[in-house]
Amino acid sequence: MRSGELARLAGVTVRALRHYHQVGVLAEPHRTGNGYRAYDVHDLVRVLRIKRLAALGVPLERMPEVLDDDGRDRDATELLDELDRELAVRMERITRQREVLALLRAHRAAPDVPPELAPFLAVFAAAGVTADMRRLDRDQSILLAHFAGEEGMAELARFYERLSGPALFPTVTAISERFSRLGPDSTDGEITELARSFAAALGPEIGKLDEEATAPGLDAAAELLGRHTEDVLNEQQWEALRRFGSLLEALPEE
Template identity: 60%
Template sequence: MHSGELAHLAGVTVRALRHYHQVGVLPEPERRSNGYRSYDVHDLIRVLRIKRLASLGVPLERMPELLDDAASDGGGLLDELDAELAAQIDRLTEQRELIARLRIHDAPPDVPPELAPFLAIFAAAGLSPGLARIDRDQSVLLAHLVGEEGMPSLAKLYQRISATTLVPAVAGIAKRFDQLGPESTQRDIDELVDSFVEAFGPLVDEFSDGSEPYDLTGSATLFDQYTADVLNDQQRRTLAQLEATLDK
């Protein structure tokens, strides 16, 4: 039979047959006088065995030892495959759980699931699209910088900020911050900084006492680069003044 017939009988493509030849799991048969390869039933059986092994997840490079060694029962390889599949199932189960958590809060798929509930609260508080995007971006960056070890502490901070009693203050300060622009005065900035310190100063002190399992001091330039691109001059001045005030 020619390659097309073999491919049809085995339920594979001619391209797959060529690939099997290239990687060495299917020996190339002799060619007829017309230049076409000539296959027989033994080749068909070997292709069917290759398909069966592939369906179990056996990589092509591991197949020759199973296809050519009649004494090999593949027990060790099956144990390896079973362990790999178990690990994949665990990963997929975890991914599904993360997706479910994001769906519950109608959160974008690129935000940290641990922070999704709190970002949803901030979004529902009426943040402008621009500030919501900044909030999301900085949360993604923060989650990466603190790592898995620091995530529980970061989530605790977000939980405290999104408490029912603080959400109105968050929304009000965010709205005033969003409105800062060329017409804003130094008094506007001073009053906004004072409002922030009054509302969140104790919380900032609580989470900046050195007990966190992460250190972001070396990451300040990353946030500076980000805010330089997305905030106007008055907003950046406000953040700088706020940082100086909290450091006193």
């Protein structure tokens, strides 16, 4: 039989047959006088065995040890055990991914938002924070989560939880709304007053985060956050943050 007939009988494509030849799991058959490959029923059985192994997740490079095992059941058992372990790891990863998806869907969060912070970002989004501020919060949360790592995520989540809690949330959203309105028409006094409001509301919480932080990467994140805001904020907003930072540095340590 020719390659087209073999492919049809086996339920594969001719391209797949060529690939099997290239990787060495299916030997090249002899060719007819006009150059066509000539397969027989033994090749069909070989291809069907390849399909069954592929369905189990056996990679092509591992197939020869099963296809040409000469009855070595012990090697086949070891391979099956290995495949089972790989599937167990994959299933565990899929379960975690589904849990993350469920969390993101529950809070209507974007797929790229850190799932541990999604509940708190959703609170600010629901409060009517401007789209620009939501994007800023999202980008900064992604940076912080990456550099916090697993060991620092708990501290970071607690920080976000405090900001979105009933004690601070009204103040934080009001300050955020005022911050979003800063522009060329803003006076120096407005900028200073906003920086002071920032420091009064967030200074203690940032201090707690510094005290709790165990992830060394958060220091690098702080520098990158500054560089990020340079590109996305206007001159007046950047000046408010600069004055806010100066006020934080001047706060007495507890």
